Amino acid sequence: MAKLLQLKQQGLPMAEINAIAQVPASEDKLSQAMTQLLMPPHPIDSQKWWALTTQRIEQLHQLAKDITQTMAQQSEYQQNQALTFLGLYLSSALFTATVTLWLGQKIIRNFMDKITKIANDMQQMAEDPKLNINIRVSGTDELARMARAMNRMISERQKANHALTRAAAVFDYSAEGIMVTDADNHIELVNPAFCNITGYTLEEVKGRSPSILSSSRHSQHFYTTMWESLQTEGKWEGEVWNKRKNGQVYPEYLAITVVRNEQGQIIQHIGLFMDISKRKQYEQDLWYQANFDALTGLPNRKLFNERLQHEIHVAQHDSRKLAILLIDLDQFKYINDVQGHATGDLLLKDVAKRLEGIAGKTDFIARIGGDEFVLILPRLTNELAIEHMATRIIETLGMPFDLNDREIQISASFGIGVYPEDGLDVSSLTRNTETAMYQAKDAGRNNFKYFTAGMNEAMFARMELEQRLRRAVAQNEFALHYQPIVDMQTGVVCSVEALIRWQDPDFGLIPPDQFIPLAEETGLIEPMGEWVLNQAMHDLRQWQKSGLKINVAINVSGRQCINTRGMGFDQVLQECFNRHHVNPRNVHIEITESMLMGDASHCLSTLESIRHLGSQIYIDDFGTGYSSLSYLKKFPISVIKIDRSFVENALESNANANLVKAIVMMGQSLEMELVAEGIETEAQWHFLRDLGCHFAQGYLISKPLPFDEITPLLHIKHTALLNHDYQDRCVNI
Numbered sequence: 001m002a003k004l005l006q007l008k009q010q011g012l013p014m015a016e017i018n019a020i021a022q023v024p025a026s027e028d029k030l031s032q033a034m035t036q037l038l039m040p041p042h043p044i045d046s047q048k049w050w051a052l053t054t055q056r057i058e059q060l061h062q063l064a065k066d067i068t069q070t071m072a073q074q075s076e077y078q079q080n081q082a083l084t085f086l087g088l089y090l091s092s093a094l095f096t097a098t099v100t101l102w103l104g105q106k107i108i109r110n111f112m113d114k115i116t117k118i119a120n121d122m123q124q125m126a127e128d129p130k131l132n133i134n135i136r137v138s139g140t141d142e143l144a145r146m147a148r149a150m151n152r153m154i155s156e157r158q159k160a161n162h163a164l165t166r167a168a169a170v171f172d173y174s175a176e177g178i179m180v181t182d183a184d185n186h187i188e189l190v191n192p193a194f195c196n197i198t199g200y201t202l203e204e205v206k207g208r209s210p211s212i213l214s215s216s217r218h219s220q221h222f223y224t225t226m227w228e229s230l231q232t233e234g235k236w237e238g239e240v241w242n243k244r245k246n247g248q249v250y251p252e253y254l255a256i257t258v259v260r261n262e263q264g265q266i267i268q269h270i271g272l273f274m275d276i277s278k279r280k281q282y283e284q285d286l287w288y289q290a291n292f293d294a295l296t297g298l299p300n301r302k303l304f305n306e307r308l309q310h311e312i313h314v315a316q317h318d319s320r321k322l323a324i325l326l327i328d329l330d331q332f333k334y335i336n337d338v339q340g341h342a343t344g345d346l347l348l349k350d351v352a353k354r355l356e357g358i359a360g361k362t363d364f365i366a367r368i369g370g371d372e373f374v375l376i377l378p379r380l381t382n383e384l385a386i387e388h389m390a391t392r393i394i395e396t397l398g399m400p401f402d403l404n405d406r407e408i409q410i411s412a413s414f415g416i417g418v419y420p421e422d423g424l425d426v427s428s429l430t431r432n433t434e435t436a437m438y439q440a441k442d443a444g445r446n447n448f449k450y451f452t453a454g455m456n457e458a459m460f461a462r463m464e465l466e467q468r469l470r471r472a473v474a475q476n477e478f479a480l481h482y483q484p485i486v487d488m489q490t491g492v493v494c495s496v497e498a499l500i501r502w503q504d505p506d507f508g509l510i511p512p513d514q515f516i517p518l519a520e521e522t523g524l525i526e527p528m529g530e531w532v533l534n535q536a537m538h539d540l541r542q543w544q545k546s547g548l549k550i551n552v553a554i555n556v557s558g559r560q561c562i563n564t565r566g567m568g569f570d571q572v573l574q575e576c577f578n579r580h581h582v583n584p585r586n587v588h589i590e591i592t593e594s595m596l597m598g599d600a601s602h603c604l605s606t607l608e609s610i611r612h613l614g615s616q617i618y619i620d621d622f623g624t625g626y627s628s629l630s631y632l633k634k635f636p637i638s639v640i641k642i643d644r645s646f647v648e649n650a651l652e653s654n655a656n657a658n659l660v661k662a663i664v665m666m667g668q669s670l671e672m673e674l675v676a677e678g679i680e681t682e683a684q685w686h687f688l689r690d691l692g693c694h695f696a697q698g699y700l701i702s703k704p705l706p707f708d709e710i711t712p713l714l715h716i717k718h719t720a721l722l723n724h725d726y727q728d729r730c731v732n733i
């Protein structure tokens, strides 16, 4: 039992103790002995008791021996078992140590590999900052996490690098100049665009103040405001005139931003600017185009209106007067059409120069239309100044122009309007001055007219007439009257002059003087002239069919002669002759002297073409114009018509008679035939015939009459006016 207790105290498990305490089956004797020992004592003798006791003691000894033996066996067994356990323990410990060592080595090698890989990759990246390696470390351990963290870091670094690269590229390649200054506004850094724009290198500006670029165009106040804005708002932007290194001042658009540190102190200023010279130039060009005439360089109508508005305001404020002179070139359209636009342009440029030459310092001159110029005289001290200027304009523009080696003479008509009498605002003053200008034109050109209240009525009348004339052309309200031209030697009617009449439904018959100038001005003369030509050819054909030998003279205006429907006049004629089967030799073309003065070369070629067709050319109203012999010689003119005004006055005085003689002699010296117009009396007839005039036209023979009325008169031979035998000359015309 003591042994069992001891085992128990040693902490042996109960199962084992139990096993040890179990008495094996072979030990039945022990059990029996024990049982007997425990049995109550029987009443036996001492010997027996002794034997029994001895026996039992022996049994006990045997039992103790057995127990000792068993316990020895048990102890041996336990020892063996302990040894086994120890062996096992030691071998497992060894195994564990080996495995642990092996695992440790493996883990360490693994760690070392990973660390080496990370270190190598890091080393490579350190050597080449542009290199970005994705460190590949697998697993979930610390190193793998570290590698992933590093990869993230690298990726961030990569992004940051990209951003930096981009920022650097923006800085380097930006078209805008960039300037970075420190807190004290000393230049720290500039980009290449800065150098391009300003002409300075970084070395030249580093450490200096941006005022190195100052152009001195801005006041101190300008810069003070800029700095105030930087201090309070942290930024400023606007247009600045700066100066390049070469001294050239240029405009730039500048945006300055203040950079502050975490404490809110200014550490840098970043100035970003672009050169806006081109944009400024473009804006200026646009403004120029909108306000100036490209051809002459003079202000245009828009600028004129603005300036007049301003001058009226000033004049009103100062209680002063101002005048405007509206100048229109006479026959400019003709020159333009005949000589070509290039010559027309040259003329306009020269006119502009001449007007600029005579305008005073405070005067303002503009071109407000094709051939319309306007002069503002804003500081009128007295009205004589207007007259003086008007006379100078007429004189200046009256001098011949030398255009492409051609001498061209022009004149101008202009109206004068005075503020405040003739208009209190721009539109009324301009409108009234325009009215005065038209009046000057109607009054025979090359003069000027002051605006008067009555002019407006005339202006309205003119506008109304134009309306009616347009309708007349559209509705063909015209008729032709014919006036005979008689051979002064034979009294025979050789030809008739076709004269247009306007049969207005409201106003009756209107003579050509009242609408031809307007028709020329408005261009209506072209369709009107074509109608005359066709009608006259039609009538001529009728007379010829009836067996009458007659020619027809047609009046042709300068504008009509240039072109009709875009065709040369000779082509128009040819078409018409063909249409009516008329021989061009039976048609005379009457032109005025002024036509010859416009464009000599174009006129010459047109007249030669007409002459080439076979028609003769008459100069109408001779003597009223320049009557230049040199001009007349150049042109293929066959007949001169002496203007009615000379014939009318020829017999009134010797001087007048001598004038007519001179004209006749001039014609004779040019070997041209002469027609005396407006012969009303026999005295005039005889006078002119005796001078050597060949043909006569006038009321003495007949007034212009319609076709039906004139036809019978064409057969009459005016023998009563003859005083000697004649020979028939008409066929030669």
Ligand SMILES: Nc1nc2c(ncn2[C@@H]2O[C@@H]3COP(=O)(O)O[C@H]4[C@@H](O)[C@H](n5cnc6c(=O)[nH]c(N)nc65)O[C@@H]4COP(=O)(O)O[C@H]3[C@H]2O)c(=O)[nH]1
Residues within 6 Å of the ligand: 483, 498, 499, 500, 511, 512, 513, 516, 529, 532, 555, 556, 557, 590, 620, 621, 644, 677, 678, 679, 680, 697, 698, 699, 700, 704
């Ligand atoms: N007092 C007076 N007058 C006389 C006498 N003999 C003729 N006349 C007028 O003198 C003008 C002559 O025509 P013109 O000089 O060619 O002058 C013409 C001509 O330049 C122009 N004209 C007439 N018809 C046409 C036409 O079809 N086309 C063009 N372009 N102009 C035309 O109109 C002008 C005026 O024509 P008309 O009024 O018909 O006036 C005609 C005629 O009626 C006379 O003895 N005494």
